[in-house]
Amino acid sequence: MTSSAPLIEVRDIVKHFGSVIALNGVSLTVNSGEVLGLLGDNGAGKSTLIKTLCGVHKPTSGEIYIDGERVSFNSPRDAQVYGIATVYQDLAMIPLMSITRNFFMGQEPVKRWGPFRFIDLKSADKITHDEMMKIGIDVRDPGQAVGTLSGGERQTVAIARAVHFGAKVLILDEPTSALGVRQTSMVLKFVNRVRQQGVGVILITHNVRHAYAVGDRFTILNRGRTLGTYTKSEIEIDELQNLMAGGKELADLTEELGGTV
Secondary structure (H helix, E strand, O other), X not given: OOOOOOOEEEEEEEEEEOOEEEEEEEEEXXXXXXXXXXXXXXXXXXXXXXXXXXXXXXXXXXXXEEOOEEEOOOOHHHHHHOOEEEEOOXXXXXXXXXXXXXXXXXXXXXXXXXXXXXXXXXXXXXXXXXXXXXXXXXXOOOOOEHHHOOHHHHHHHHHHHHHHOOOOEEEEEOOOOOOOHHHHHHHHHHHHHHXXXXXXXXXXXXXXXXXHXXXXXXXXXXXXXXXXXXEHHHOOHHHHHHHHHOHHHHHHHHHHOOOOO
16 A cells, blocks of 8 residues: 555444435445445445545535545546546547546647747647556547447447546446346456556446455445445355345345245
8 A cells, every 4th residue: 555544444334315225324435446345125225325535525424535534525526636537427528538548538638839829739649548558548540530430349438547647546437237147247458457556446336246256345235325345255256246235125025925936
C-alpha cells in the first residue's frame, strides 16, 4: 500500500428520501490496488450508494474519508477533484463521435495559431491510442466512431478515460450486465490491469461470479445495510451468493416448498 489510510472509507452512511430509508448504516473501505466487489440484489441500495459516493446525493448522516481526510461533496465535480470517478451502465458516450472525441469529451488538448485555438486531434489520437495500449487494447484507428465498438470495448474506453483523467477510486456500475462471455472476460481483465496501476476499484454487480473473478474483498448490501465484508480467503463463492440473495430466506422457502426452488 502507498499509504496507511484507505483511498476511501465510508462510515455508517445513512440516506433518507423523506420517510424512505435508502441507506441505513453502510460502511466500507477501498485500498490502493484493490478491487472491492459491492454485491446486492435489486433494492439493496447499490445505486443510492454510488450517487452518494460520487456527489449526486448528500448523505443524511455518516462520514466519508479520502486518504484519511474527512470530506463532504456538494456536487459530482467535488468528488472528481478528490479522484472519484464513476462509469455508469449507459457509459455517457455519443455513438456517432470518434473514440478520441468520446475519450476527451470536453477536455480536448488544444493548439494555438495566433489568436485562434484548435483541437489538437493528432495529439488527442496519440494519447487515446497510448492510454488504451497501456491496458492491452490496441485501437488501430482512434478516429472511428465509438458506436462501431463492441460493448466490452466501449467499457474499456470509458474506464481508460477515467484513469487517464486522474481517478484514484474507480466506481464501476454493473460493467458486465449486458455483455457476452468474451466481452465480459475482456472487461474483467481490464479491471485487473487498472488495479495493477494502483487504482482502487469498487465493482458494483449482482453477478457474484464476475465479482469473485477479480475481487480482493466483498461487501454485501441488503435493504440498505452492510451485511458484512469478507476477503476471498474467508468466503467461498457459494456462501457469497447465498448471503447476497438472502440465503436464510431462500432456504426457508425451499423447505416450505419441499425442495423445489
